[in-house]
Amino acid sequence: MNPKGKKYLVVSVHDVSPAFGGEVREIVSELKNQKIHKKSILVIPEYQGRYSILKDSEFLSWLYSLREEGDEIVQHGYEHISRNRRYGSFRDYLIGEFFAQGCAEFQNSGYEEARDKIKKGREILSQAGIICEGFIPPGWLMSPEANRAVMDEGFKYTAFIKVVRDYRNGLNVKSEVIRFVPQNRIAEYIKVFYNAYLLRGPLRDKELVRVAIHPQDVRAEKAFDYLVKIIRKLKKERVILTYVDFLNL
Numbered sequence: 001m002n003p004k005g006k007k008y009l010v011v012s013v014h015d016v017s018p019a020f021g022g023e024v025r026e027i028v029s030e031l032k033n034q035k036i037h038k039k040s041i042l043v044i045p046e047y048q049g050r051y052s053i054l055k056d057s058e059f060l061s062w063l064y065s066l067r068e069e070g071d072e073i074v075q076h077g078y079e080h081i082s083r084n085r086r087y088g089s090f091r092d093y094l095i096g097e098f099f100a101q102g103c104a105e106f107q108n109s110g111y112e113e114a115r116d117k118i119k120k121g122r123e124i125l126s127q128a129g130i131i132c133e134g135f136i137p138p139g140w141l142m143s144p145e146a147n148r149a150v151m152d153e154g155f156k157y158t159a160f161i162k163v164v165r166d167y168r169n170g171l172n173v174k175s176e177v178i179r180f181v182p183q184n185r186i187a188e189y190i191k192v193f194y195n196a197y198l199l200r201g202p203l204r205d206k207e208l209v210r211v212a213i214h215p216q217d218v219r220a221e222k223a224f225d226y227l228v229k230i231i232r233k234l235k236k237e238r239v240i241l242t243y244v245d246f247l248n249l
């Protein structure tokens, strides 16, 4: 996959939806200012069952303009809310409620339920004229059944917190995602420390580094600045590309 030993960076913008129209536009325009092109744009087809992308033509034109500039549009779940909060273990409960804050739509899904949601989301995107090659679940979390449903729906790849999975050849590319997501001061401090550790240690020589930006990062201004700083630093020694371009290398 990596004939020349080059190193790569995927920048993804999460939770792109008319519900966070202001925040995601701000993120994208700052990334443009920083000459960070070729992003993976994770679109929620119908956030919370209320914010369908089809209802906002301005938002859609903006999405099309990103696609024309070379960004990739990725299906990010269906409505980004977990309606099934029956967790299999206390650990899963902690992950779903505290890490993913009730957004892990596919964490507890059975096969049929997951496939149905994936199809509904995909239908909305295709009505908007958008065909996605990748599917990334909210919170990067999904059950093995949901994973099978995504694969059976013909997506080329997905991404978890620690790996990117190429369904076409079954390969996992190890690369833990760098993210922030403001919660409270202690959690933020730990996150900054942990990201610094990842970048100096486990991720330093990895072929792929991923940085994810969420709308909440803009509301807590420092969080976004912090992520942009990381991207600018990584950009000096890595080629920025989308997930799908990386997997097609």
Ligand SMILES: [Zn+2]
Binding pocket: 014, 015, 076, 080, 103, 137, 138, 139
């Ligand atoms: Zn999300």
